[in-house]
Amino acid sequence: MRYDVLTIFPDFFESPLNQTILKRAIARGLISVNVHDIRDYTLDKHRNVDDSPYGGGSGMVMAAQPIVAAAEDIRAKRGASESLKIxxxxxxxxxxxxxxxxxxAGFKNIMIICGRYEGxxxxxxxxxxxxxxxxxxxxLSGGELPALVIIDAVSRYIPDVLGSETSVEMDTFSHGLLKYPQYTRPEEFMGLKAPSALLSGNHKEVERWRRRESLKRTLEKRPDLLEKIELSEEDKIIIKELKK
Ligand SMILES: C[S@@+](CC[C@H](N)C(=O)[O-])C[C@H]1O[C@@H](n2cnc3c(N)ncnc32)[C@H](O)[C@@H]1O
Structure with a gap:
């Protein structure tokens, strides 16, 4: 996956792209993130990218010319045959x-335009x-944080970016439910024990417990999500019980 980001603050991306999962994905050539300074495309000799809004009002508006020039230049370089999402x-x-x-994550190229000022x-x-x-x-003050959010969430779906491909599918929202609670060592911490089902070593029991807890959590915290997914007959019985 190749990302092209258009921004007037290219430095914004340095640190976030240089940490953990995204850093490794870039180093392994699984993704590339190319940050372009919109100012490089302006025809204005002062490299201005904004102007006051027609009709008056507060703030500045980012001009169309450098953004369109940058986007067209990048699009031309990618070639017509490659799938590109703007x-x-x-x-x-x-x-x-x-x-x-x-x-x-199904696209080969994603271009993200980051606004600033009044848009x-x-x-x-x-x-x-x-x-x-x-x-x-x-x-927010600009589109840079949203661009990073999108890059992070999309890249998790690129094969091999995460350690195991199944983990993204097990995440909250992937199947329309919140993820079940998780525990690690020790078995008991400050008087609180990890659920016995998880320590049972019985795979079926673990799966049953996790499904029930996922449904319970979603019902408690995000009942709206339950309206959007197809529940099995077993899920419906569990929810009925939980509601009691
Ligand atoms: C201060 S905002 C402009 C908001 C605009 N005046 C409005 O009311 O719709 C500046 C830029 O930040 C980005 N931005 C702000 N909030 C965002 C959000 N919730 N999601 C995505 N981008 C956002 C956009 O690129 C936007 O052009």
């Missing part, structure tokens, strides 16, 4: 979720027709 980080986009991360000139959207993605209903 994403615009925006609080007005579709809410980012696990299933979108999985869907995006970007609307004509960038008209011309590039990006997939507008929001990482939540709150407003």
């Amino acid at each position: 994403i615009l980080a925006t609080p007005q986009g579709r809410p980012f979720e696990q299933k979108i991360a999985r869907e995006l 970007i000139d609307e004509r960038v959207i008209d011309i590039l027709n990006p997939d507008e993605i929001s990482i939540g209903d709150y407003v």
Whole structure:
């Protein structure tokens, strides 16, 4: 997977891409993250990328020209044959979720445009027709953190990025439920014992316990998720019991 990120703050990405899973994935050539400074594409001799909004109002708006020039240049270099997804980080986009991360992992190239200030000139959207993605209903100062969130979540689906391929499928949200509680040594800590089912060594019992706890957690913390998934007859019986 190749990511191209368009930003006016390229340094923002240095440390996060240089840690643990993403660092290893880059070193092993499983992903590459190419950060482009939008200022390199401006025709303005002062390298300005923003201007005041037409119609007045506070703040500045990122001009269309350097963003479109950067995106077109990168797109041309990738070639028409390669699958490329253009994403615009925006609080007005579709809410980012696990299933979108999985869907995006199917592309060979992902370009992410990071806005700043009051946002970007609307004509960038008209011309590039990006997939507008929001990482939540709150407003951040820029699209750099959302870009990193997207890169991290998507890369977990790239084969071999995680130690074992099954672990991403076992994560919270992957099957529409929250993940079951987890424990490690010691068996007893400050008077609290790890559940006996997990210590039983009986694989079936462990699986049953985990499914029940996943359902219980989801029911307690995110009942809305249960509306969106197909439950087995056994799940329905467990939920009925839990509700009592
Ligand atoms: C201060 S915000 C602009 C918000 C804009 N004035 C509005 O009300 O929609 C600057 C940039 O941060 C990014 N951003 C802010 N919040 C975001 C979110 N929740 N998800 C994705 N991107 C976000 C976008 O790239 C946006 O252009």
